Amino acid sequence: MRDKIKQIRSRDNEGIENISVEERRHFLKMGLAVTGVFCGGTIISAVSAVNKVYASAGEYAAKYPYKPHYSMVIHVDRCVDCELCMQACVKTNHVPDYGYRTTILERDVPDAVGQKREFIPVLCNQCNLPQCTRVCPTRATYKNKENGIVMMDISKCIGCLTCQMGCPYNARYFSEEIHAVDKCDFCYKSRLSKGEKISACAEACPAGVRIFGDLSDPSSPVYNRVHQLEKAVWVMRPEAGTRPNIYYTKG
Amino acid sequence: MEGHAKTVKLTLNELERGVTSRLFSGSFKYYLAVAFSAFLVLAALVAGIHSIIVGHHHTYNVNREIAWGILIATYVFFVVTSTGLCLVSSIGHVFGVESYMPIAKRSVFLSIATILGGFFVIAFEIKLPWRMAVYNVISPNITSNIWWMGTLYGAYLVLMMFEFFFLIINKHRPAFFCGFFGAIAGIAAHSNLGAVFGLLMGREFWHGPYMSIYFIASAMMTGTAVIYLFHFLAYKVNGQSLENDKPMLASLDVVRRLGILLLCVIIFFTTWKMVAGVAGQPGGKYEAVMALVKGPYAINFWVFEAGFGLILPLVMFYFSRGKNLIMMFWGSVLMLIGIFIMRYDLVIVGQVVPVFHELGVNEFKHLLHYVPSFHEIVITLGGFGVTFFLFLVGEKIFDGHKVDPHHH
Amino acid sequence: MKRTIFLTIVTIVLAAFFLVTDGFADDSGGEIVYKSVTFSHKSHVDGMGFDCETCHDGIFEMEAGSMVASPDFSMDSIYNGEFCGACHDGSMAFASDDDCTTCHTRPGGDILYFKPVKSVLFSHAVHTEAFGCESCHTGMFKMEALAAQENDDFTMESLYQGEYCGACHDGSTAFASDTQCATCHLGVKGYNRMQGGEQANQSGH
Numbered sequence: 001m002r003d004k005i006k007q008i009r010s011r012d013n014e015g016i017e018n019i020s021v022e023e024r025r026h027f028l029k030m031g032l033a034v035t036g037v038f039c040g041g042t043i044i045s046a047v048s049a050v051n052k053v054y055a056s057a058g059e060y061a062a063k064y065p066y067k068p069h070y071s072m073v074i075h076v077d078r079c080v081d082c083e084l085c086m087q088a089c090v091k092t093n094h095v096p097d098y099g100y101r102t103t104i105l106e107r108d109v110p111d112a113v114g115q116k117r118e119f120i121p122v123l124c125n126q127c128n129l130p131q132c133t134r135v136c137p138t139r140a141t142y143k144n145k146e147n148g149i150v151m152m153d154i155s156k157c158i159g160c161l162t163c164q165m166g167c168p169y170n171a172r173y174f175s176e177e178i179h180a181v182d183k184c185d186f187c188y189k190s191r192l193s194k195g196e197k198i199s200a201c202a203e204a205c206p207a208g209v210r211i212f213g214d215l216s217d218p219s220s221p222v223y224n225r226v227h228q229l230e231k232a233v234w235v236m237r238p239e240a241g242t243r244p245n246i247y248y249t250k251g
Numbered sequence: 252m253e254g255h256a257k258t259v260k261l262t263l264n265e266l267e268r269g270v271t272s273r274l275f276s277g278s279f280k281y282y283l284a285v286a287f288s289a290f291l292v293l294a295a296l297v298a299g300i301h302s303i304i305v306g307h308h309h310t311y312n313v314n315r316e317i318a319w320g321i322l323i324a325t326y327v328f329f330v331v332t333s334t335g336l337c338l339v340s341s342i343g344h345v346f347g348v349e350s351y352m353p354i355a356k357r358s359v360f361l362s363i364a365t366i367l368g369g370f371f372v373i374a375f376e377i378k379l380p381w382r383m384a385v386y387n388v389i390s391p392n393i394t395s396n397i398w399w400m401g402t403l404y405g406a407y408l409v410l411m412m413f414e415f416f417f418l419i420i421n422k423h424r425p426a427f428f429c430g431f432f433g434a435i436a437g438i439a440a441h442s443n444l445g446a447v448f449g450l451l452m453g454r455e456f457w458h459g460p461y462m463s464i465y466f467i468a469s470a471m472m473t474g475t476a477v478i479y480l481f482h483f484l485a486y487k488v489n490g491q492s493l494e495n496d497k498p499m500l501a502s503l504d505v506v507r508r509l510g511i512l513l514l515c516v517i518i519f520f521t522t523w524k525m526v527a528g529v530a531g532q533p534g535g536k537y538e539a540v541m542a543l544v545k546g547p548y549a550i551n552f553w554v555f556e557a558g559f560g561l562i563l564p565l566v567m568f569y570f571s572r573g574k575n576l577i578m579m580f581w582g583s584v585l586m587l588i589g590i591f592i593m594r595y596d597l598v599i600v601g602q603v604v605p606v607f608h609e610l611g612v613n614e615f616k617h618l619l620h621y622v623p624s625f626h627e628i629v630i631t632l633g634g635f636g637v638t639f640f641l642f643l644v645g646e647k648i649f650d651g652h653k654v655d656p657h658h659h
Numbered sequence: 660m661k662r663t664i665f666l667t668i669v670t671i672v673l674a675a676f677f678l679v680t681d682g683f684a685d686d687s688g689g690e691i692v693y694k695s696v697t698f699s700h701k702s703h704v705d706g707m708g709f710d711c712e713t714c715h716d717g718i719f720e721m722e723a724g725s726m727v728a729s730p731d732f733s734m735d736s737i738y739n740g741e742f743c744g745a746c747h748d749g750s751m752a753f754a755s756d757d758d759c760t761t762c763h764t765r766p767g768g769d770i771l772y773f774k775p776v777k778s779v780l781f782s783h784a785v786h787t788e789a790f791g792c793e794s795c796h797t798g799m800f801k802m803e804a805l806a807a808q809e810n811d812d813f814t815m816e817s818l819y820q821g822e823y824c825g826a827c828h829d830g831s832t833a834f835a836s837d838t839q840c841a842t843c844h845l846g847v848k849g850y851n852r853m854q855g856g857e858q859a860n861q862s863g864h
Contacts, residue, residue, distance in 0.1 A: 077840065077841075078840060079840070079841075080776060080840050080841060080844030080846055081777075081841075081844065081845070081846020081847055081848055081849070082776035082777055082844075082846065082847065083777070083846065083847040084776070098308065099315070104846070104848075105607065105610065105612035105613075105614055105615070106612060106613045106614065106846070106848050107610065107611055107612045107613065108613055109611075114834070114839055114842070115838075115839040115840075115841055115842045116841075116842070117841040117842070117845075118841055119841060119846055120610065120612060122607070131451065131452060131453070134392075134394045134395065135394075135395050135396065135397060135447070135450075135451070136392055136395055136397075137383075137386075137387060137391070137392055137395045137397040137398035137401060138382070138383070138386035138387060138390045138391070138392060138398070139386075139390045139391075139392045140386070140390075155382075156382065156386045156390055157379065157382065158377055158378070158379050158380065158382045158383040158386065158387075159377050159378020159379045159382075160377050160378075160383075160397060161318040161319065161378075162395075162397050162447065164315070164318040165318060165319060165451055165454065165602070166451050166454075167606070168452065168453030168606050169606065169607075170315065170316060170605070170606050170607060172315075173315045174307075174308070174315075174318075174378060176306040176307070176308055179378070179379060180379075206775075206776060207815075207840075236610075237453055237606070239452075239453070240452045240453030241452050242452070242453075
């Protein structure tokens with residue numbers, strides 16, 4: 001296996017079509033390891049489990065099938081629900097008033113010690129094993145082969161809404177404007193494909209809640225936040241098994 | 252056989268005259284029923300096309316969280332019924348059980364009528380059905396249960412139509428093949444429909460292999476009630492006496508016995524489904540099951556699902572002893588009402604627990620709420636209109652689906 | 660039961676009697692309370708020796724609290740010589756932009772800031788449990804609701820430097836201003852809820 005990794009490292013970005021089944025399996029294993037349980041229950045320091053599978057961060061970084069492997073880390077305790085992210089999203093992606101691509105949930109815990117409220121930003125988790133793309137009958141929604149973003153081909157959408165039922169994150173809605181299901185694409189169409197580096201919501205956030213970046217690039221701000229053992233990092237609804245790419249942390 | 256084959260070779264003129272004379276032989280009540288079901292279909296067409304023009308979110312009560320409403324439930328009801336009709340009738344003419352023969356023809360016809368009712372409803376449920384026709388073919392996704400279900404039901408419909416055609420012209424060999432493969436396509440399609448729900452991770456009420464298995468068993472149960480109901484009605488429509496048709500009565504009695512067995516199976520399934528949802532309070536599933544046990548869906552569950560759908564029909568099927576036809580008729584009616592509510596609850600209750608419920612956020616602390624809109628109800632009734640219209644007209648065109656006794 | 664009703668009635672009658680007689684006792688309007696301000700007829704009539712016509716001749720209506728109905732009843736109007744400002748101009752009486760606490764004797768209720776972001780709740784009730792007015796209203800905050808949010812430096816960065824709330828919320832006197840964000844920040848949801856009732860609660864729909 002070590003030889004294999006060396007071999008992979010010596011290569012340039014090979015693209016997904018050249019990734020072997022075994023490599024995929026290893027990657028999926030890692031996805032499983034980088035998975036905790038959200039606050040509602042226990043917080044597992046998910047990343048520590050990575051250590052059992054891989055000796056070093058560098059080793060599993062090489063396994064990312066996408067380049068760039070877009071991801072977002074959300075510092076959930078920094079969110080104050082100013083909703084500038086939501087406004088930026090609506091403006092950038094022309095989201096109609098009856099829908100949203102990202103929103104902020106509010107959790108009140110009146111008998112908590114100290115702070116009694118928290119705001120939880122949610123958006124499409126751009127899962128590695130998305131259920132929406134599996135259930136779509138016409139492949140109208142699919143995973144972009146280069147960057148792993150879950151995208152929509154709106155001309156193919158039949159409006160059966162099975163993807164909406166399959167999504168464990170309530171990230172999709174039917175848009176009467178475009179006659180298809182609409183969802184967050186990390187601003188791929190509106191920004192990333194035009195050379196911008198981060199999503200509109202991440203840019204608009206005044207509190208550094210949404211950190212956008214490339215999980216496979218050690219110089220990206222998301223890299224260190226996910227590939228460390230000191231601080232808890234978790235994902236939403238890991239039991240749904242979709243291996244999301246939106247990570248949550250505090251501090 | 253010989254004689255019958257000759258009748259088939261009637262000239263087209265003779266055939267047309269026969270059909271026309273039968274079509275004009277109905278009673279006033281018959282034409283009233285035909286007109287009423289046609290009216291339901293027209294009303295549904297208007298409601299459906301109106302929804303497509305003004306946008307579904309103005310006319311349907313489904314939303315982002317509860318994306319599937321009564322129309323999906325109705326579709327499920329119809330395809331369950333159709334599959335059940337196909338399976339029960341295939342016992343006779345596919346697997347050769349003699350006593351099931353008399354019901355075969357009408358049942359095959361009804362399975363076509365019910366699935367067309369289902370397709371009628373789903374055409375208005377899906378937001379852009381015309382795209383489906385194109386992209387199901389040129390951009391298939393073989394991991395999608397919806398794709399398999401749609402494709403297999405398409406094949407099923409074609410096979411059932413051919414089977415019916417061969418049954419009419421008394422070509423029993425090809426009818427057998429169509430029936431056999433139709434039954435396989437039906438089972439495959441229907442279990443895929445179960446998987447559409449059952450394989451959704453994170454939708455705890457549905458998740459698991461249970462749905463696919465349950466769907467098949469409950470399809471057959473539904474089939475027995477529908478067969479009884481429509482045979483009873485058919486004899487009224489044709490002005491014949493069911494009491495005097497001994498072979499048919501014998502056949503319906505076997506169907507009744509099968510119905511009792513399947514009612515017991517579904518009672519068993521339902522009991523364990525509920526117990527599994529309560530024991531250990533599994534997250535997401537528990538809340539949904541409790542919504543049925545003593546929440547907003549308790550009346551639906553105890554009165555309609557358990558009472559109308561299972562217990563009363565079981566009692567009535569048993570005590571009718573196959574002789575009390577009126578009791579059998581009402582048992583079937585109650586059962587079908589109960590089964591419709593079962594489908595409704597299955598679809599809606601699976602969605603009332605929000606995906607972020609366990610996060611404890613203010614937005615999704617409570618169970619979600621859905622009531623069908625006027626448009627949705629009109630289209631639902633339209634589905635029943637399609638089935639009844641086809642049934643009524645079919646009785647006349649195909650001359651009461653008479654079975655040639657010499658054949659056996 | 661009867662006894663309770665009897666006692667209640669007696670209490671109400673007595674209270675009413677004292678309230679009314681109190682008004683008549685000094686032959687003036689008693690104390691007028693508006694938000695954080697207390698106006699004492701006693702100190703103006705007995706203390707200063709003014710008669711009713713001094714003020715109730717076009718400046719204030721006779722009816723207690725009627726000035727609230729006037730759309731320009733604000734500190735700005737007062738600075739321009741209207742209402743209290745007719746005398747409190749710095750020459751006849753102390754200036755109205757000076758010695759705030761002389762008149763503003765009561766806590767100012769909830770202040771809901773909506774700039775630079777929606778929204779932050781400051782509760783006078785909570786803070787005056789332990790602190791007096793002068794703790795904050797001596798340079799740090801003007802005695803004017805929402806005045807602070809008009810300043811360009813009303814930002815978290817200033818708070819971290821010990822300005823505004825940061826004077827106490829530094830991690831020693833009170834929790835640090837870079838912790839427990841949502842204790843003060845109510846967000847857009849909180850803002851809508853305070854402005855428009857409970858409807859805004861269901862933003863997910």
